[in-house]
Structure formats: C-alpha cells, structure tokens
Amino acid sequence: MEFRPLGRTGLSVSAVSFGTGSLGGTYGPLDEGDALRLVDEVLDSEINFIDTAPVYGTAEARLGKALTPAKRDRMIIGTKAGRYGSDDFDYSPSRVRAGLERSLRLLGTDHVDILQFHDIEFVDLDPLLSDGYAELLALKDEGKCRWIGMTGYPVKTFARVMEETDVDVVLTYAKGTLLDDSVTTELLPIAKANGVGLINAAAVALGLLTPRGPRTDEEPSWPPHVAEAASRMRSLAVERDVDIAFLANQYAIHATGTATTVIGAGTAEHLDSAIAAADTPLDVELAAAFTALRPPAGRRQWTKGLPENN
16 A cells, blocks of 8 residues: 655555445445444555544444544544535534534544545635634644544635635545546645645546446436546446446546545445555556546536535
8 A cells, every 4th residue: 555645744644545424324224233344444454544524424433433542543533524414514613613522422532633624615615714714723723633624526615725724635526537637637736835635535436437337316416428428438448348446446546646535435345446446556548548538628527516616
C-alpha cells in the first residue's frame, strides 16, 4: 500500500481508505455480525483512514464496537456533521457541537482525527462559512477534532471553500473517475496552493462504472449524456474483458493526484479488490481508451444542491 501526505496535516494516509456507508445499510442490508467482520478486515489491512458520518445509519455505532483502544490508536478516524438525514441539514454551532458529541459517544473515543461538514451544497453557504466554520475551529481548538474540512459535490462550492477558509481537507466525489477528471484539473491546483488535503470518493461514479451499472430503484442524479458515456465504457469493458469497477478504482487511486480514494466496500471481496487496485499499476493505454469515451469537457458534471452553489 502506498501512503501519501494529506495536505498540511502531517498525516500520511493510505492510497485507499474505507467509507462506512455500507455498515449502515447504504448499499443494502448488512447484519451486525457481517458489518463487524468487515471492519475487522479493514483494521487488519494496511488501510489507515476510515470515513464515517451520522447520516450513515448504524455505521458509527458499529465502527465504535470494533475499535479496540489499540486499533483506534493506529487509525485515522473521520466523521461529519451538518447532515443528519436525507433532508435534515443543520450547520448551526449548537447542532454541530451536539452532533459531534453524539458521534464521539458512538465511536467510543474522545476525539476524531478529522471532522467535516457533510454535503454543504444543499444550504446557503454564507452562514455555514461564517458561524458554522467558526464552530469547527472552536472544536479543533478544544481537541475534539484534530483537523477540519468540508464535503460534497460541486466544483464551484469547493473552490470557494478552499479560497475563503483555512480548512485542512476537502472530500469530493464522482469527479476523480474515468468519466470526469475535474478533481484533478480544477480542484487539485487550488488545494495545492492552499495546502489542503484532497480526498477523492465514488470512484465507480455512484454505480455507473460497475458491470451491472447503477441501481434502477433510485432516481438518477446524472444527466442522460453522462449515463450514455458510462454505458459505452461498460460495453468497452466487455469487449476488452476488463472488470470496469477494478479499472475505475485503479484510475481513481493512481491517476487523479488526490491523497486517498474512499472506497465504499460492502463485502470483504470488494475490499480486497480495492486494495488490489491500489497495488496494481494502472495500464495507462487501457485507461486512455476509456477516458476517450468521456462526455465533452464542461458536460461531465451535474447540478447537486442549490443552483447557486453549482
């Protein structure tokens, strides 16, 4: 496993990190025994960063059950605040503080290494970047978290965050993929200029870059032309006898320039595949054949959250 610096934090993070959405049933039911065994697999691997959140259902509680003091000491644990349900957003200082205290109880720890505001594009950014951000700084000063950041989707939003605040990290998703390189071309230069650690997520583009394609029981957030490009990539993968999800993980891990890529593995098999993708050099010519099928530049993203944040 390769380890990389996370901005100015001084942390060295594994190229693959573990996202705990699966522990709370984000990708389908997962009983507690299987969830705890999966966490043990992560803790016994070379992965050293785990990303969780209150909105991931039982994920924080299950993670807390698996974290013995010895294992906690060698892991970088990140959680989030501000989003508590599909339509429950509250970045006010009192709610953020109360949310973190609850997370700490569930995780069985007195601090998290990284605390981030979750999916900030759904609210007016002005109070979030003033009163909300001030509370993040206060919690950091108190030792409740060691570093702070923000997460979400739109490029415009995270360019503003990095230019107007002193966050330590930013996590953004579905923009460091075979379908879209904007995390590299648009956000990485700003992150480097400001010493911000950039975390990549959703390497398989919310299921678009998997052999089966995305789930059909949810309303798609992406436009038709992005879905069509992904369909062409899935067809090429069949033609080339390539596991498109494995290639998508390889690309995200090796070609985006980000510090780490969060993988939302729901099984030990998926976890092992992600680790193997980190350990296997990317076939640059093969990846180029897929990225040639991307939508045109300027049409690779979609609107998420409030229009003014996109």
